[in-house]
Amino acid sequence: MTAPPNPASRAPAALPALAVTHVTHAFGTRKALDDVSLTVPAGSFTALLGPNGAGKTTLFSLITRLYDNRSGGIEVLGEDVRRRPAAALSRLGVVFQARTLDLELTVAQNLVYHATLHGIGFRAGRRRALEVLQRAGLADRADERVRNLSGGQMRRVEIARALMHRPHLLLLDEPTVGLDIASRAALVAQVRELVAQEGIGVLWATHIIEEIAPDDRVVVLHRGRIRAEGSHDEVLAQAGARAIADAFLNLVREADPVPGASAP
């Protein structure tokens, strides 16, 4: 597998794949996100680290425009999700936490359906489907029903599907949940390769620390607020820790409402 690229080596002036600025979102009185800002530079692997209930799913819902952000801005490659949803969504690929493939349909049918949702015709869609499956190492499974695939293969198909329309930003919401160690490693490698070869910006939400590599950017989200953001080493420095696991624990503990402790 190709080594992940150093994000700093890519053009710093280029538009970020994703820019979230000062987004606050509440359901009733519960603030799911509180003044959240983060950036996913083009061609970077950005890990969004947060425990369950941190607000990751809400953030993903806002970026994919399941519902609108009431405050702040969300831009995909410079296109505002709320003001120019078509332009923003067409540059965006998503892998949701829940499995979203039609089990009774074949792999290729699932992919072609997704292509049509982006206005790509059936024939071109089929061609592109074989292309992305080839890259995912699943070309021989194209006409197999999804039901017959393993959990790891389904996830790889979902990633391949998210790439059908050549997005610039790929969002993955805890994609490795429920996978064994080997499948998990294969999945992470597949996505890192995309970052390296295609320059896609990836936002990878997870609570599994082992999935983070030293070259990644890391964003720590906890209780709806960003606790740290930066390169792997910067986050270590911000948290005063030597390993990312300790950094994460420090940041989360710091944020918990203990008298006298103030959140960053």
Next chain:
Amino acid sequence: MSLPPGGFRLSLPGYLVCMAGICWREGLRFLNQRGRFLSALVRPLVWLFIFAAGFRSVLGVSIIPPYETYVLYEVYVTPGLVAMIQLFNGLQSSLSMVYDREVGAMRILLVSPYPRWFLLVSKLLAGILVSVLQVYTFLAVAWFWEVELPPVGYVAVLPALLLSGFMLGAMGLVMSSVFRQMENFASVMNFVIFPMFFASSALYPLWRVQESSLVLWWICTLNPFTYAVELIRFALYGQFEPFAALVVALCALVFLAAAILAYDPSAGMMARRGGPEDAR
């Protein structure tokens, strides 16, 4: 990368591809889910073979338009059963988007760059086409059960089916967004399908209802499902019932507007309730 920066346009052919893709997927799913197809067919047939046959002698139906002679009770209930197929189909296809595995499928649909109203209308159209297939299969079986309609009826019913399917499907869409707490299809049957079906002209002519209970007659008269049934009933005999068509069309538009509003990212229930995934 293929997209020119800032130059993304949704083209007309793209719209058509998108709509065709949504219908294609629905068709594939329908063909693959034999069980769903079978139950959609068996349900009205049970009503026709058992219920209607049993009540044949009990319930006499006098000559009312569009019928020109006395008709068997089986013949009388057939339009109601056709509408029932569409009612089930409309609610099932819309509600299935909300719970079980379909939660994700809806999200995949909604991240398409095409406008949300267009996606919902396409989804609606796909469901209608499936229900039309089911109805024609049912009518074919019913034909062997001596429910023989004039040939023109089999053609004339198509536009009626599209219109009534539109209304019932749009109603399902509204419900899928509003009644998220409805946990299973059984409660939908209890609170929506059965009342709508029984309090309509599907099983008995309204004049008979009026004879027994004026309140019930009012309920039946205000039930949009009654008009779907009557629209289909007249169409099956090659006749056009303008008032029923008007009511069905108006209800369809109101339901569709409500569904579009409900799924609107800034105004809808999604934003207030926090979407399907957060609702766990």
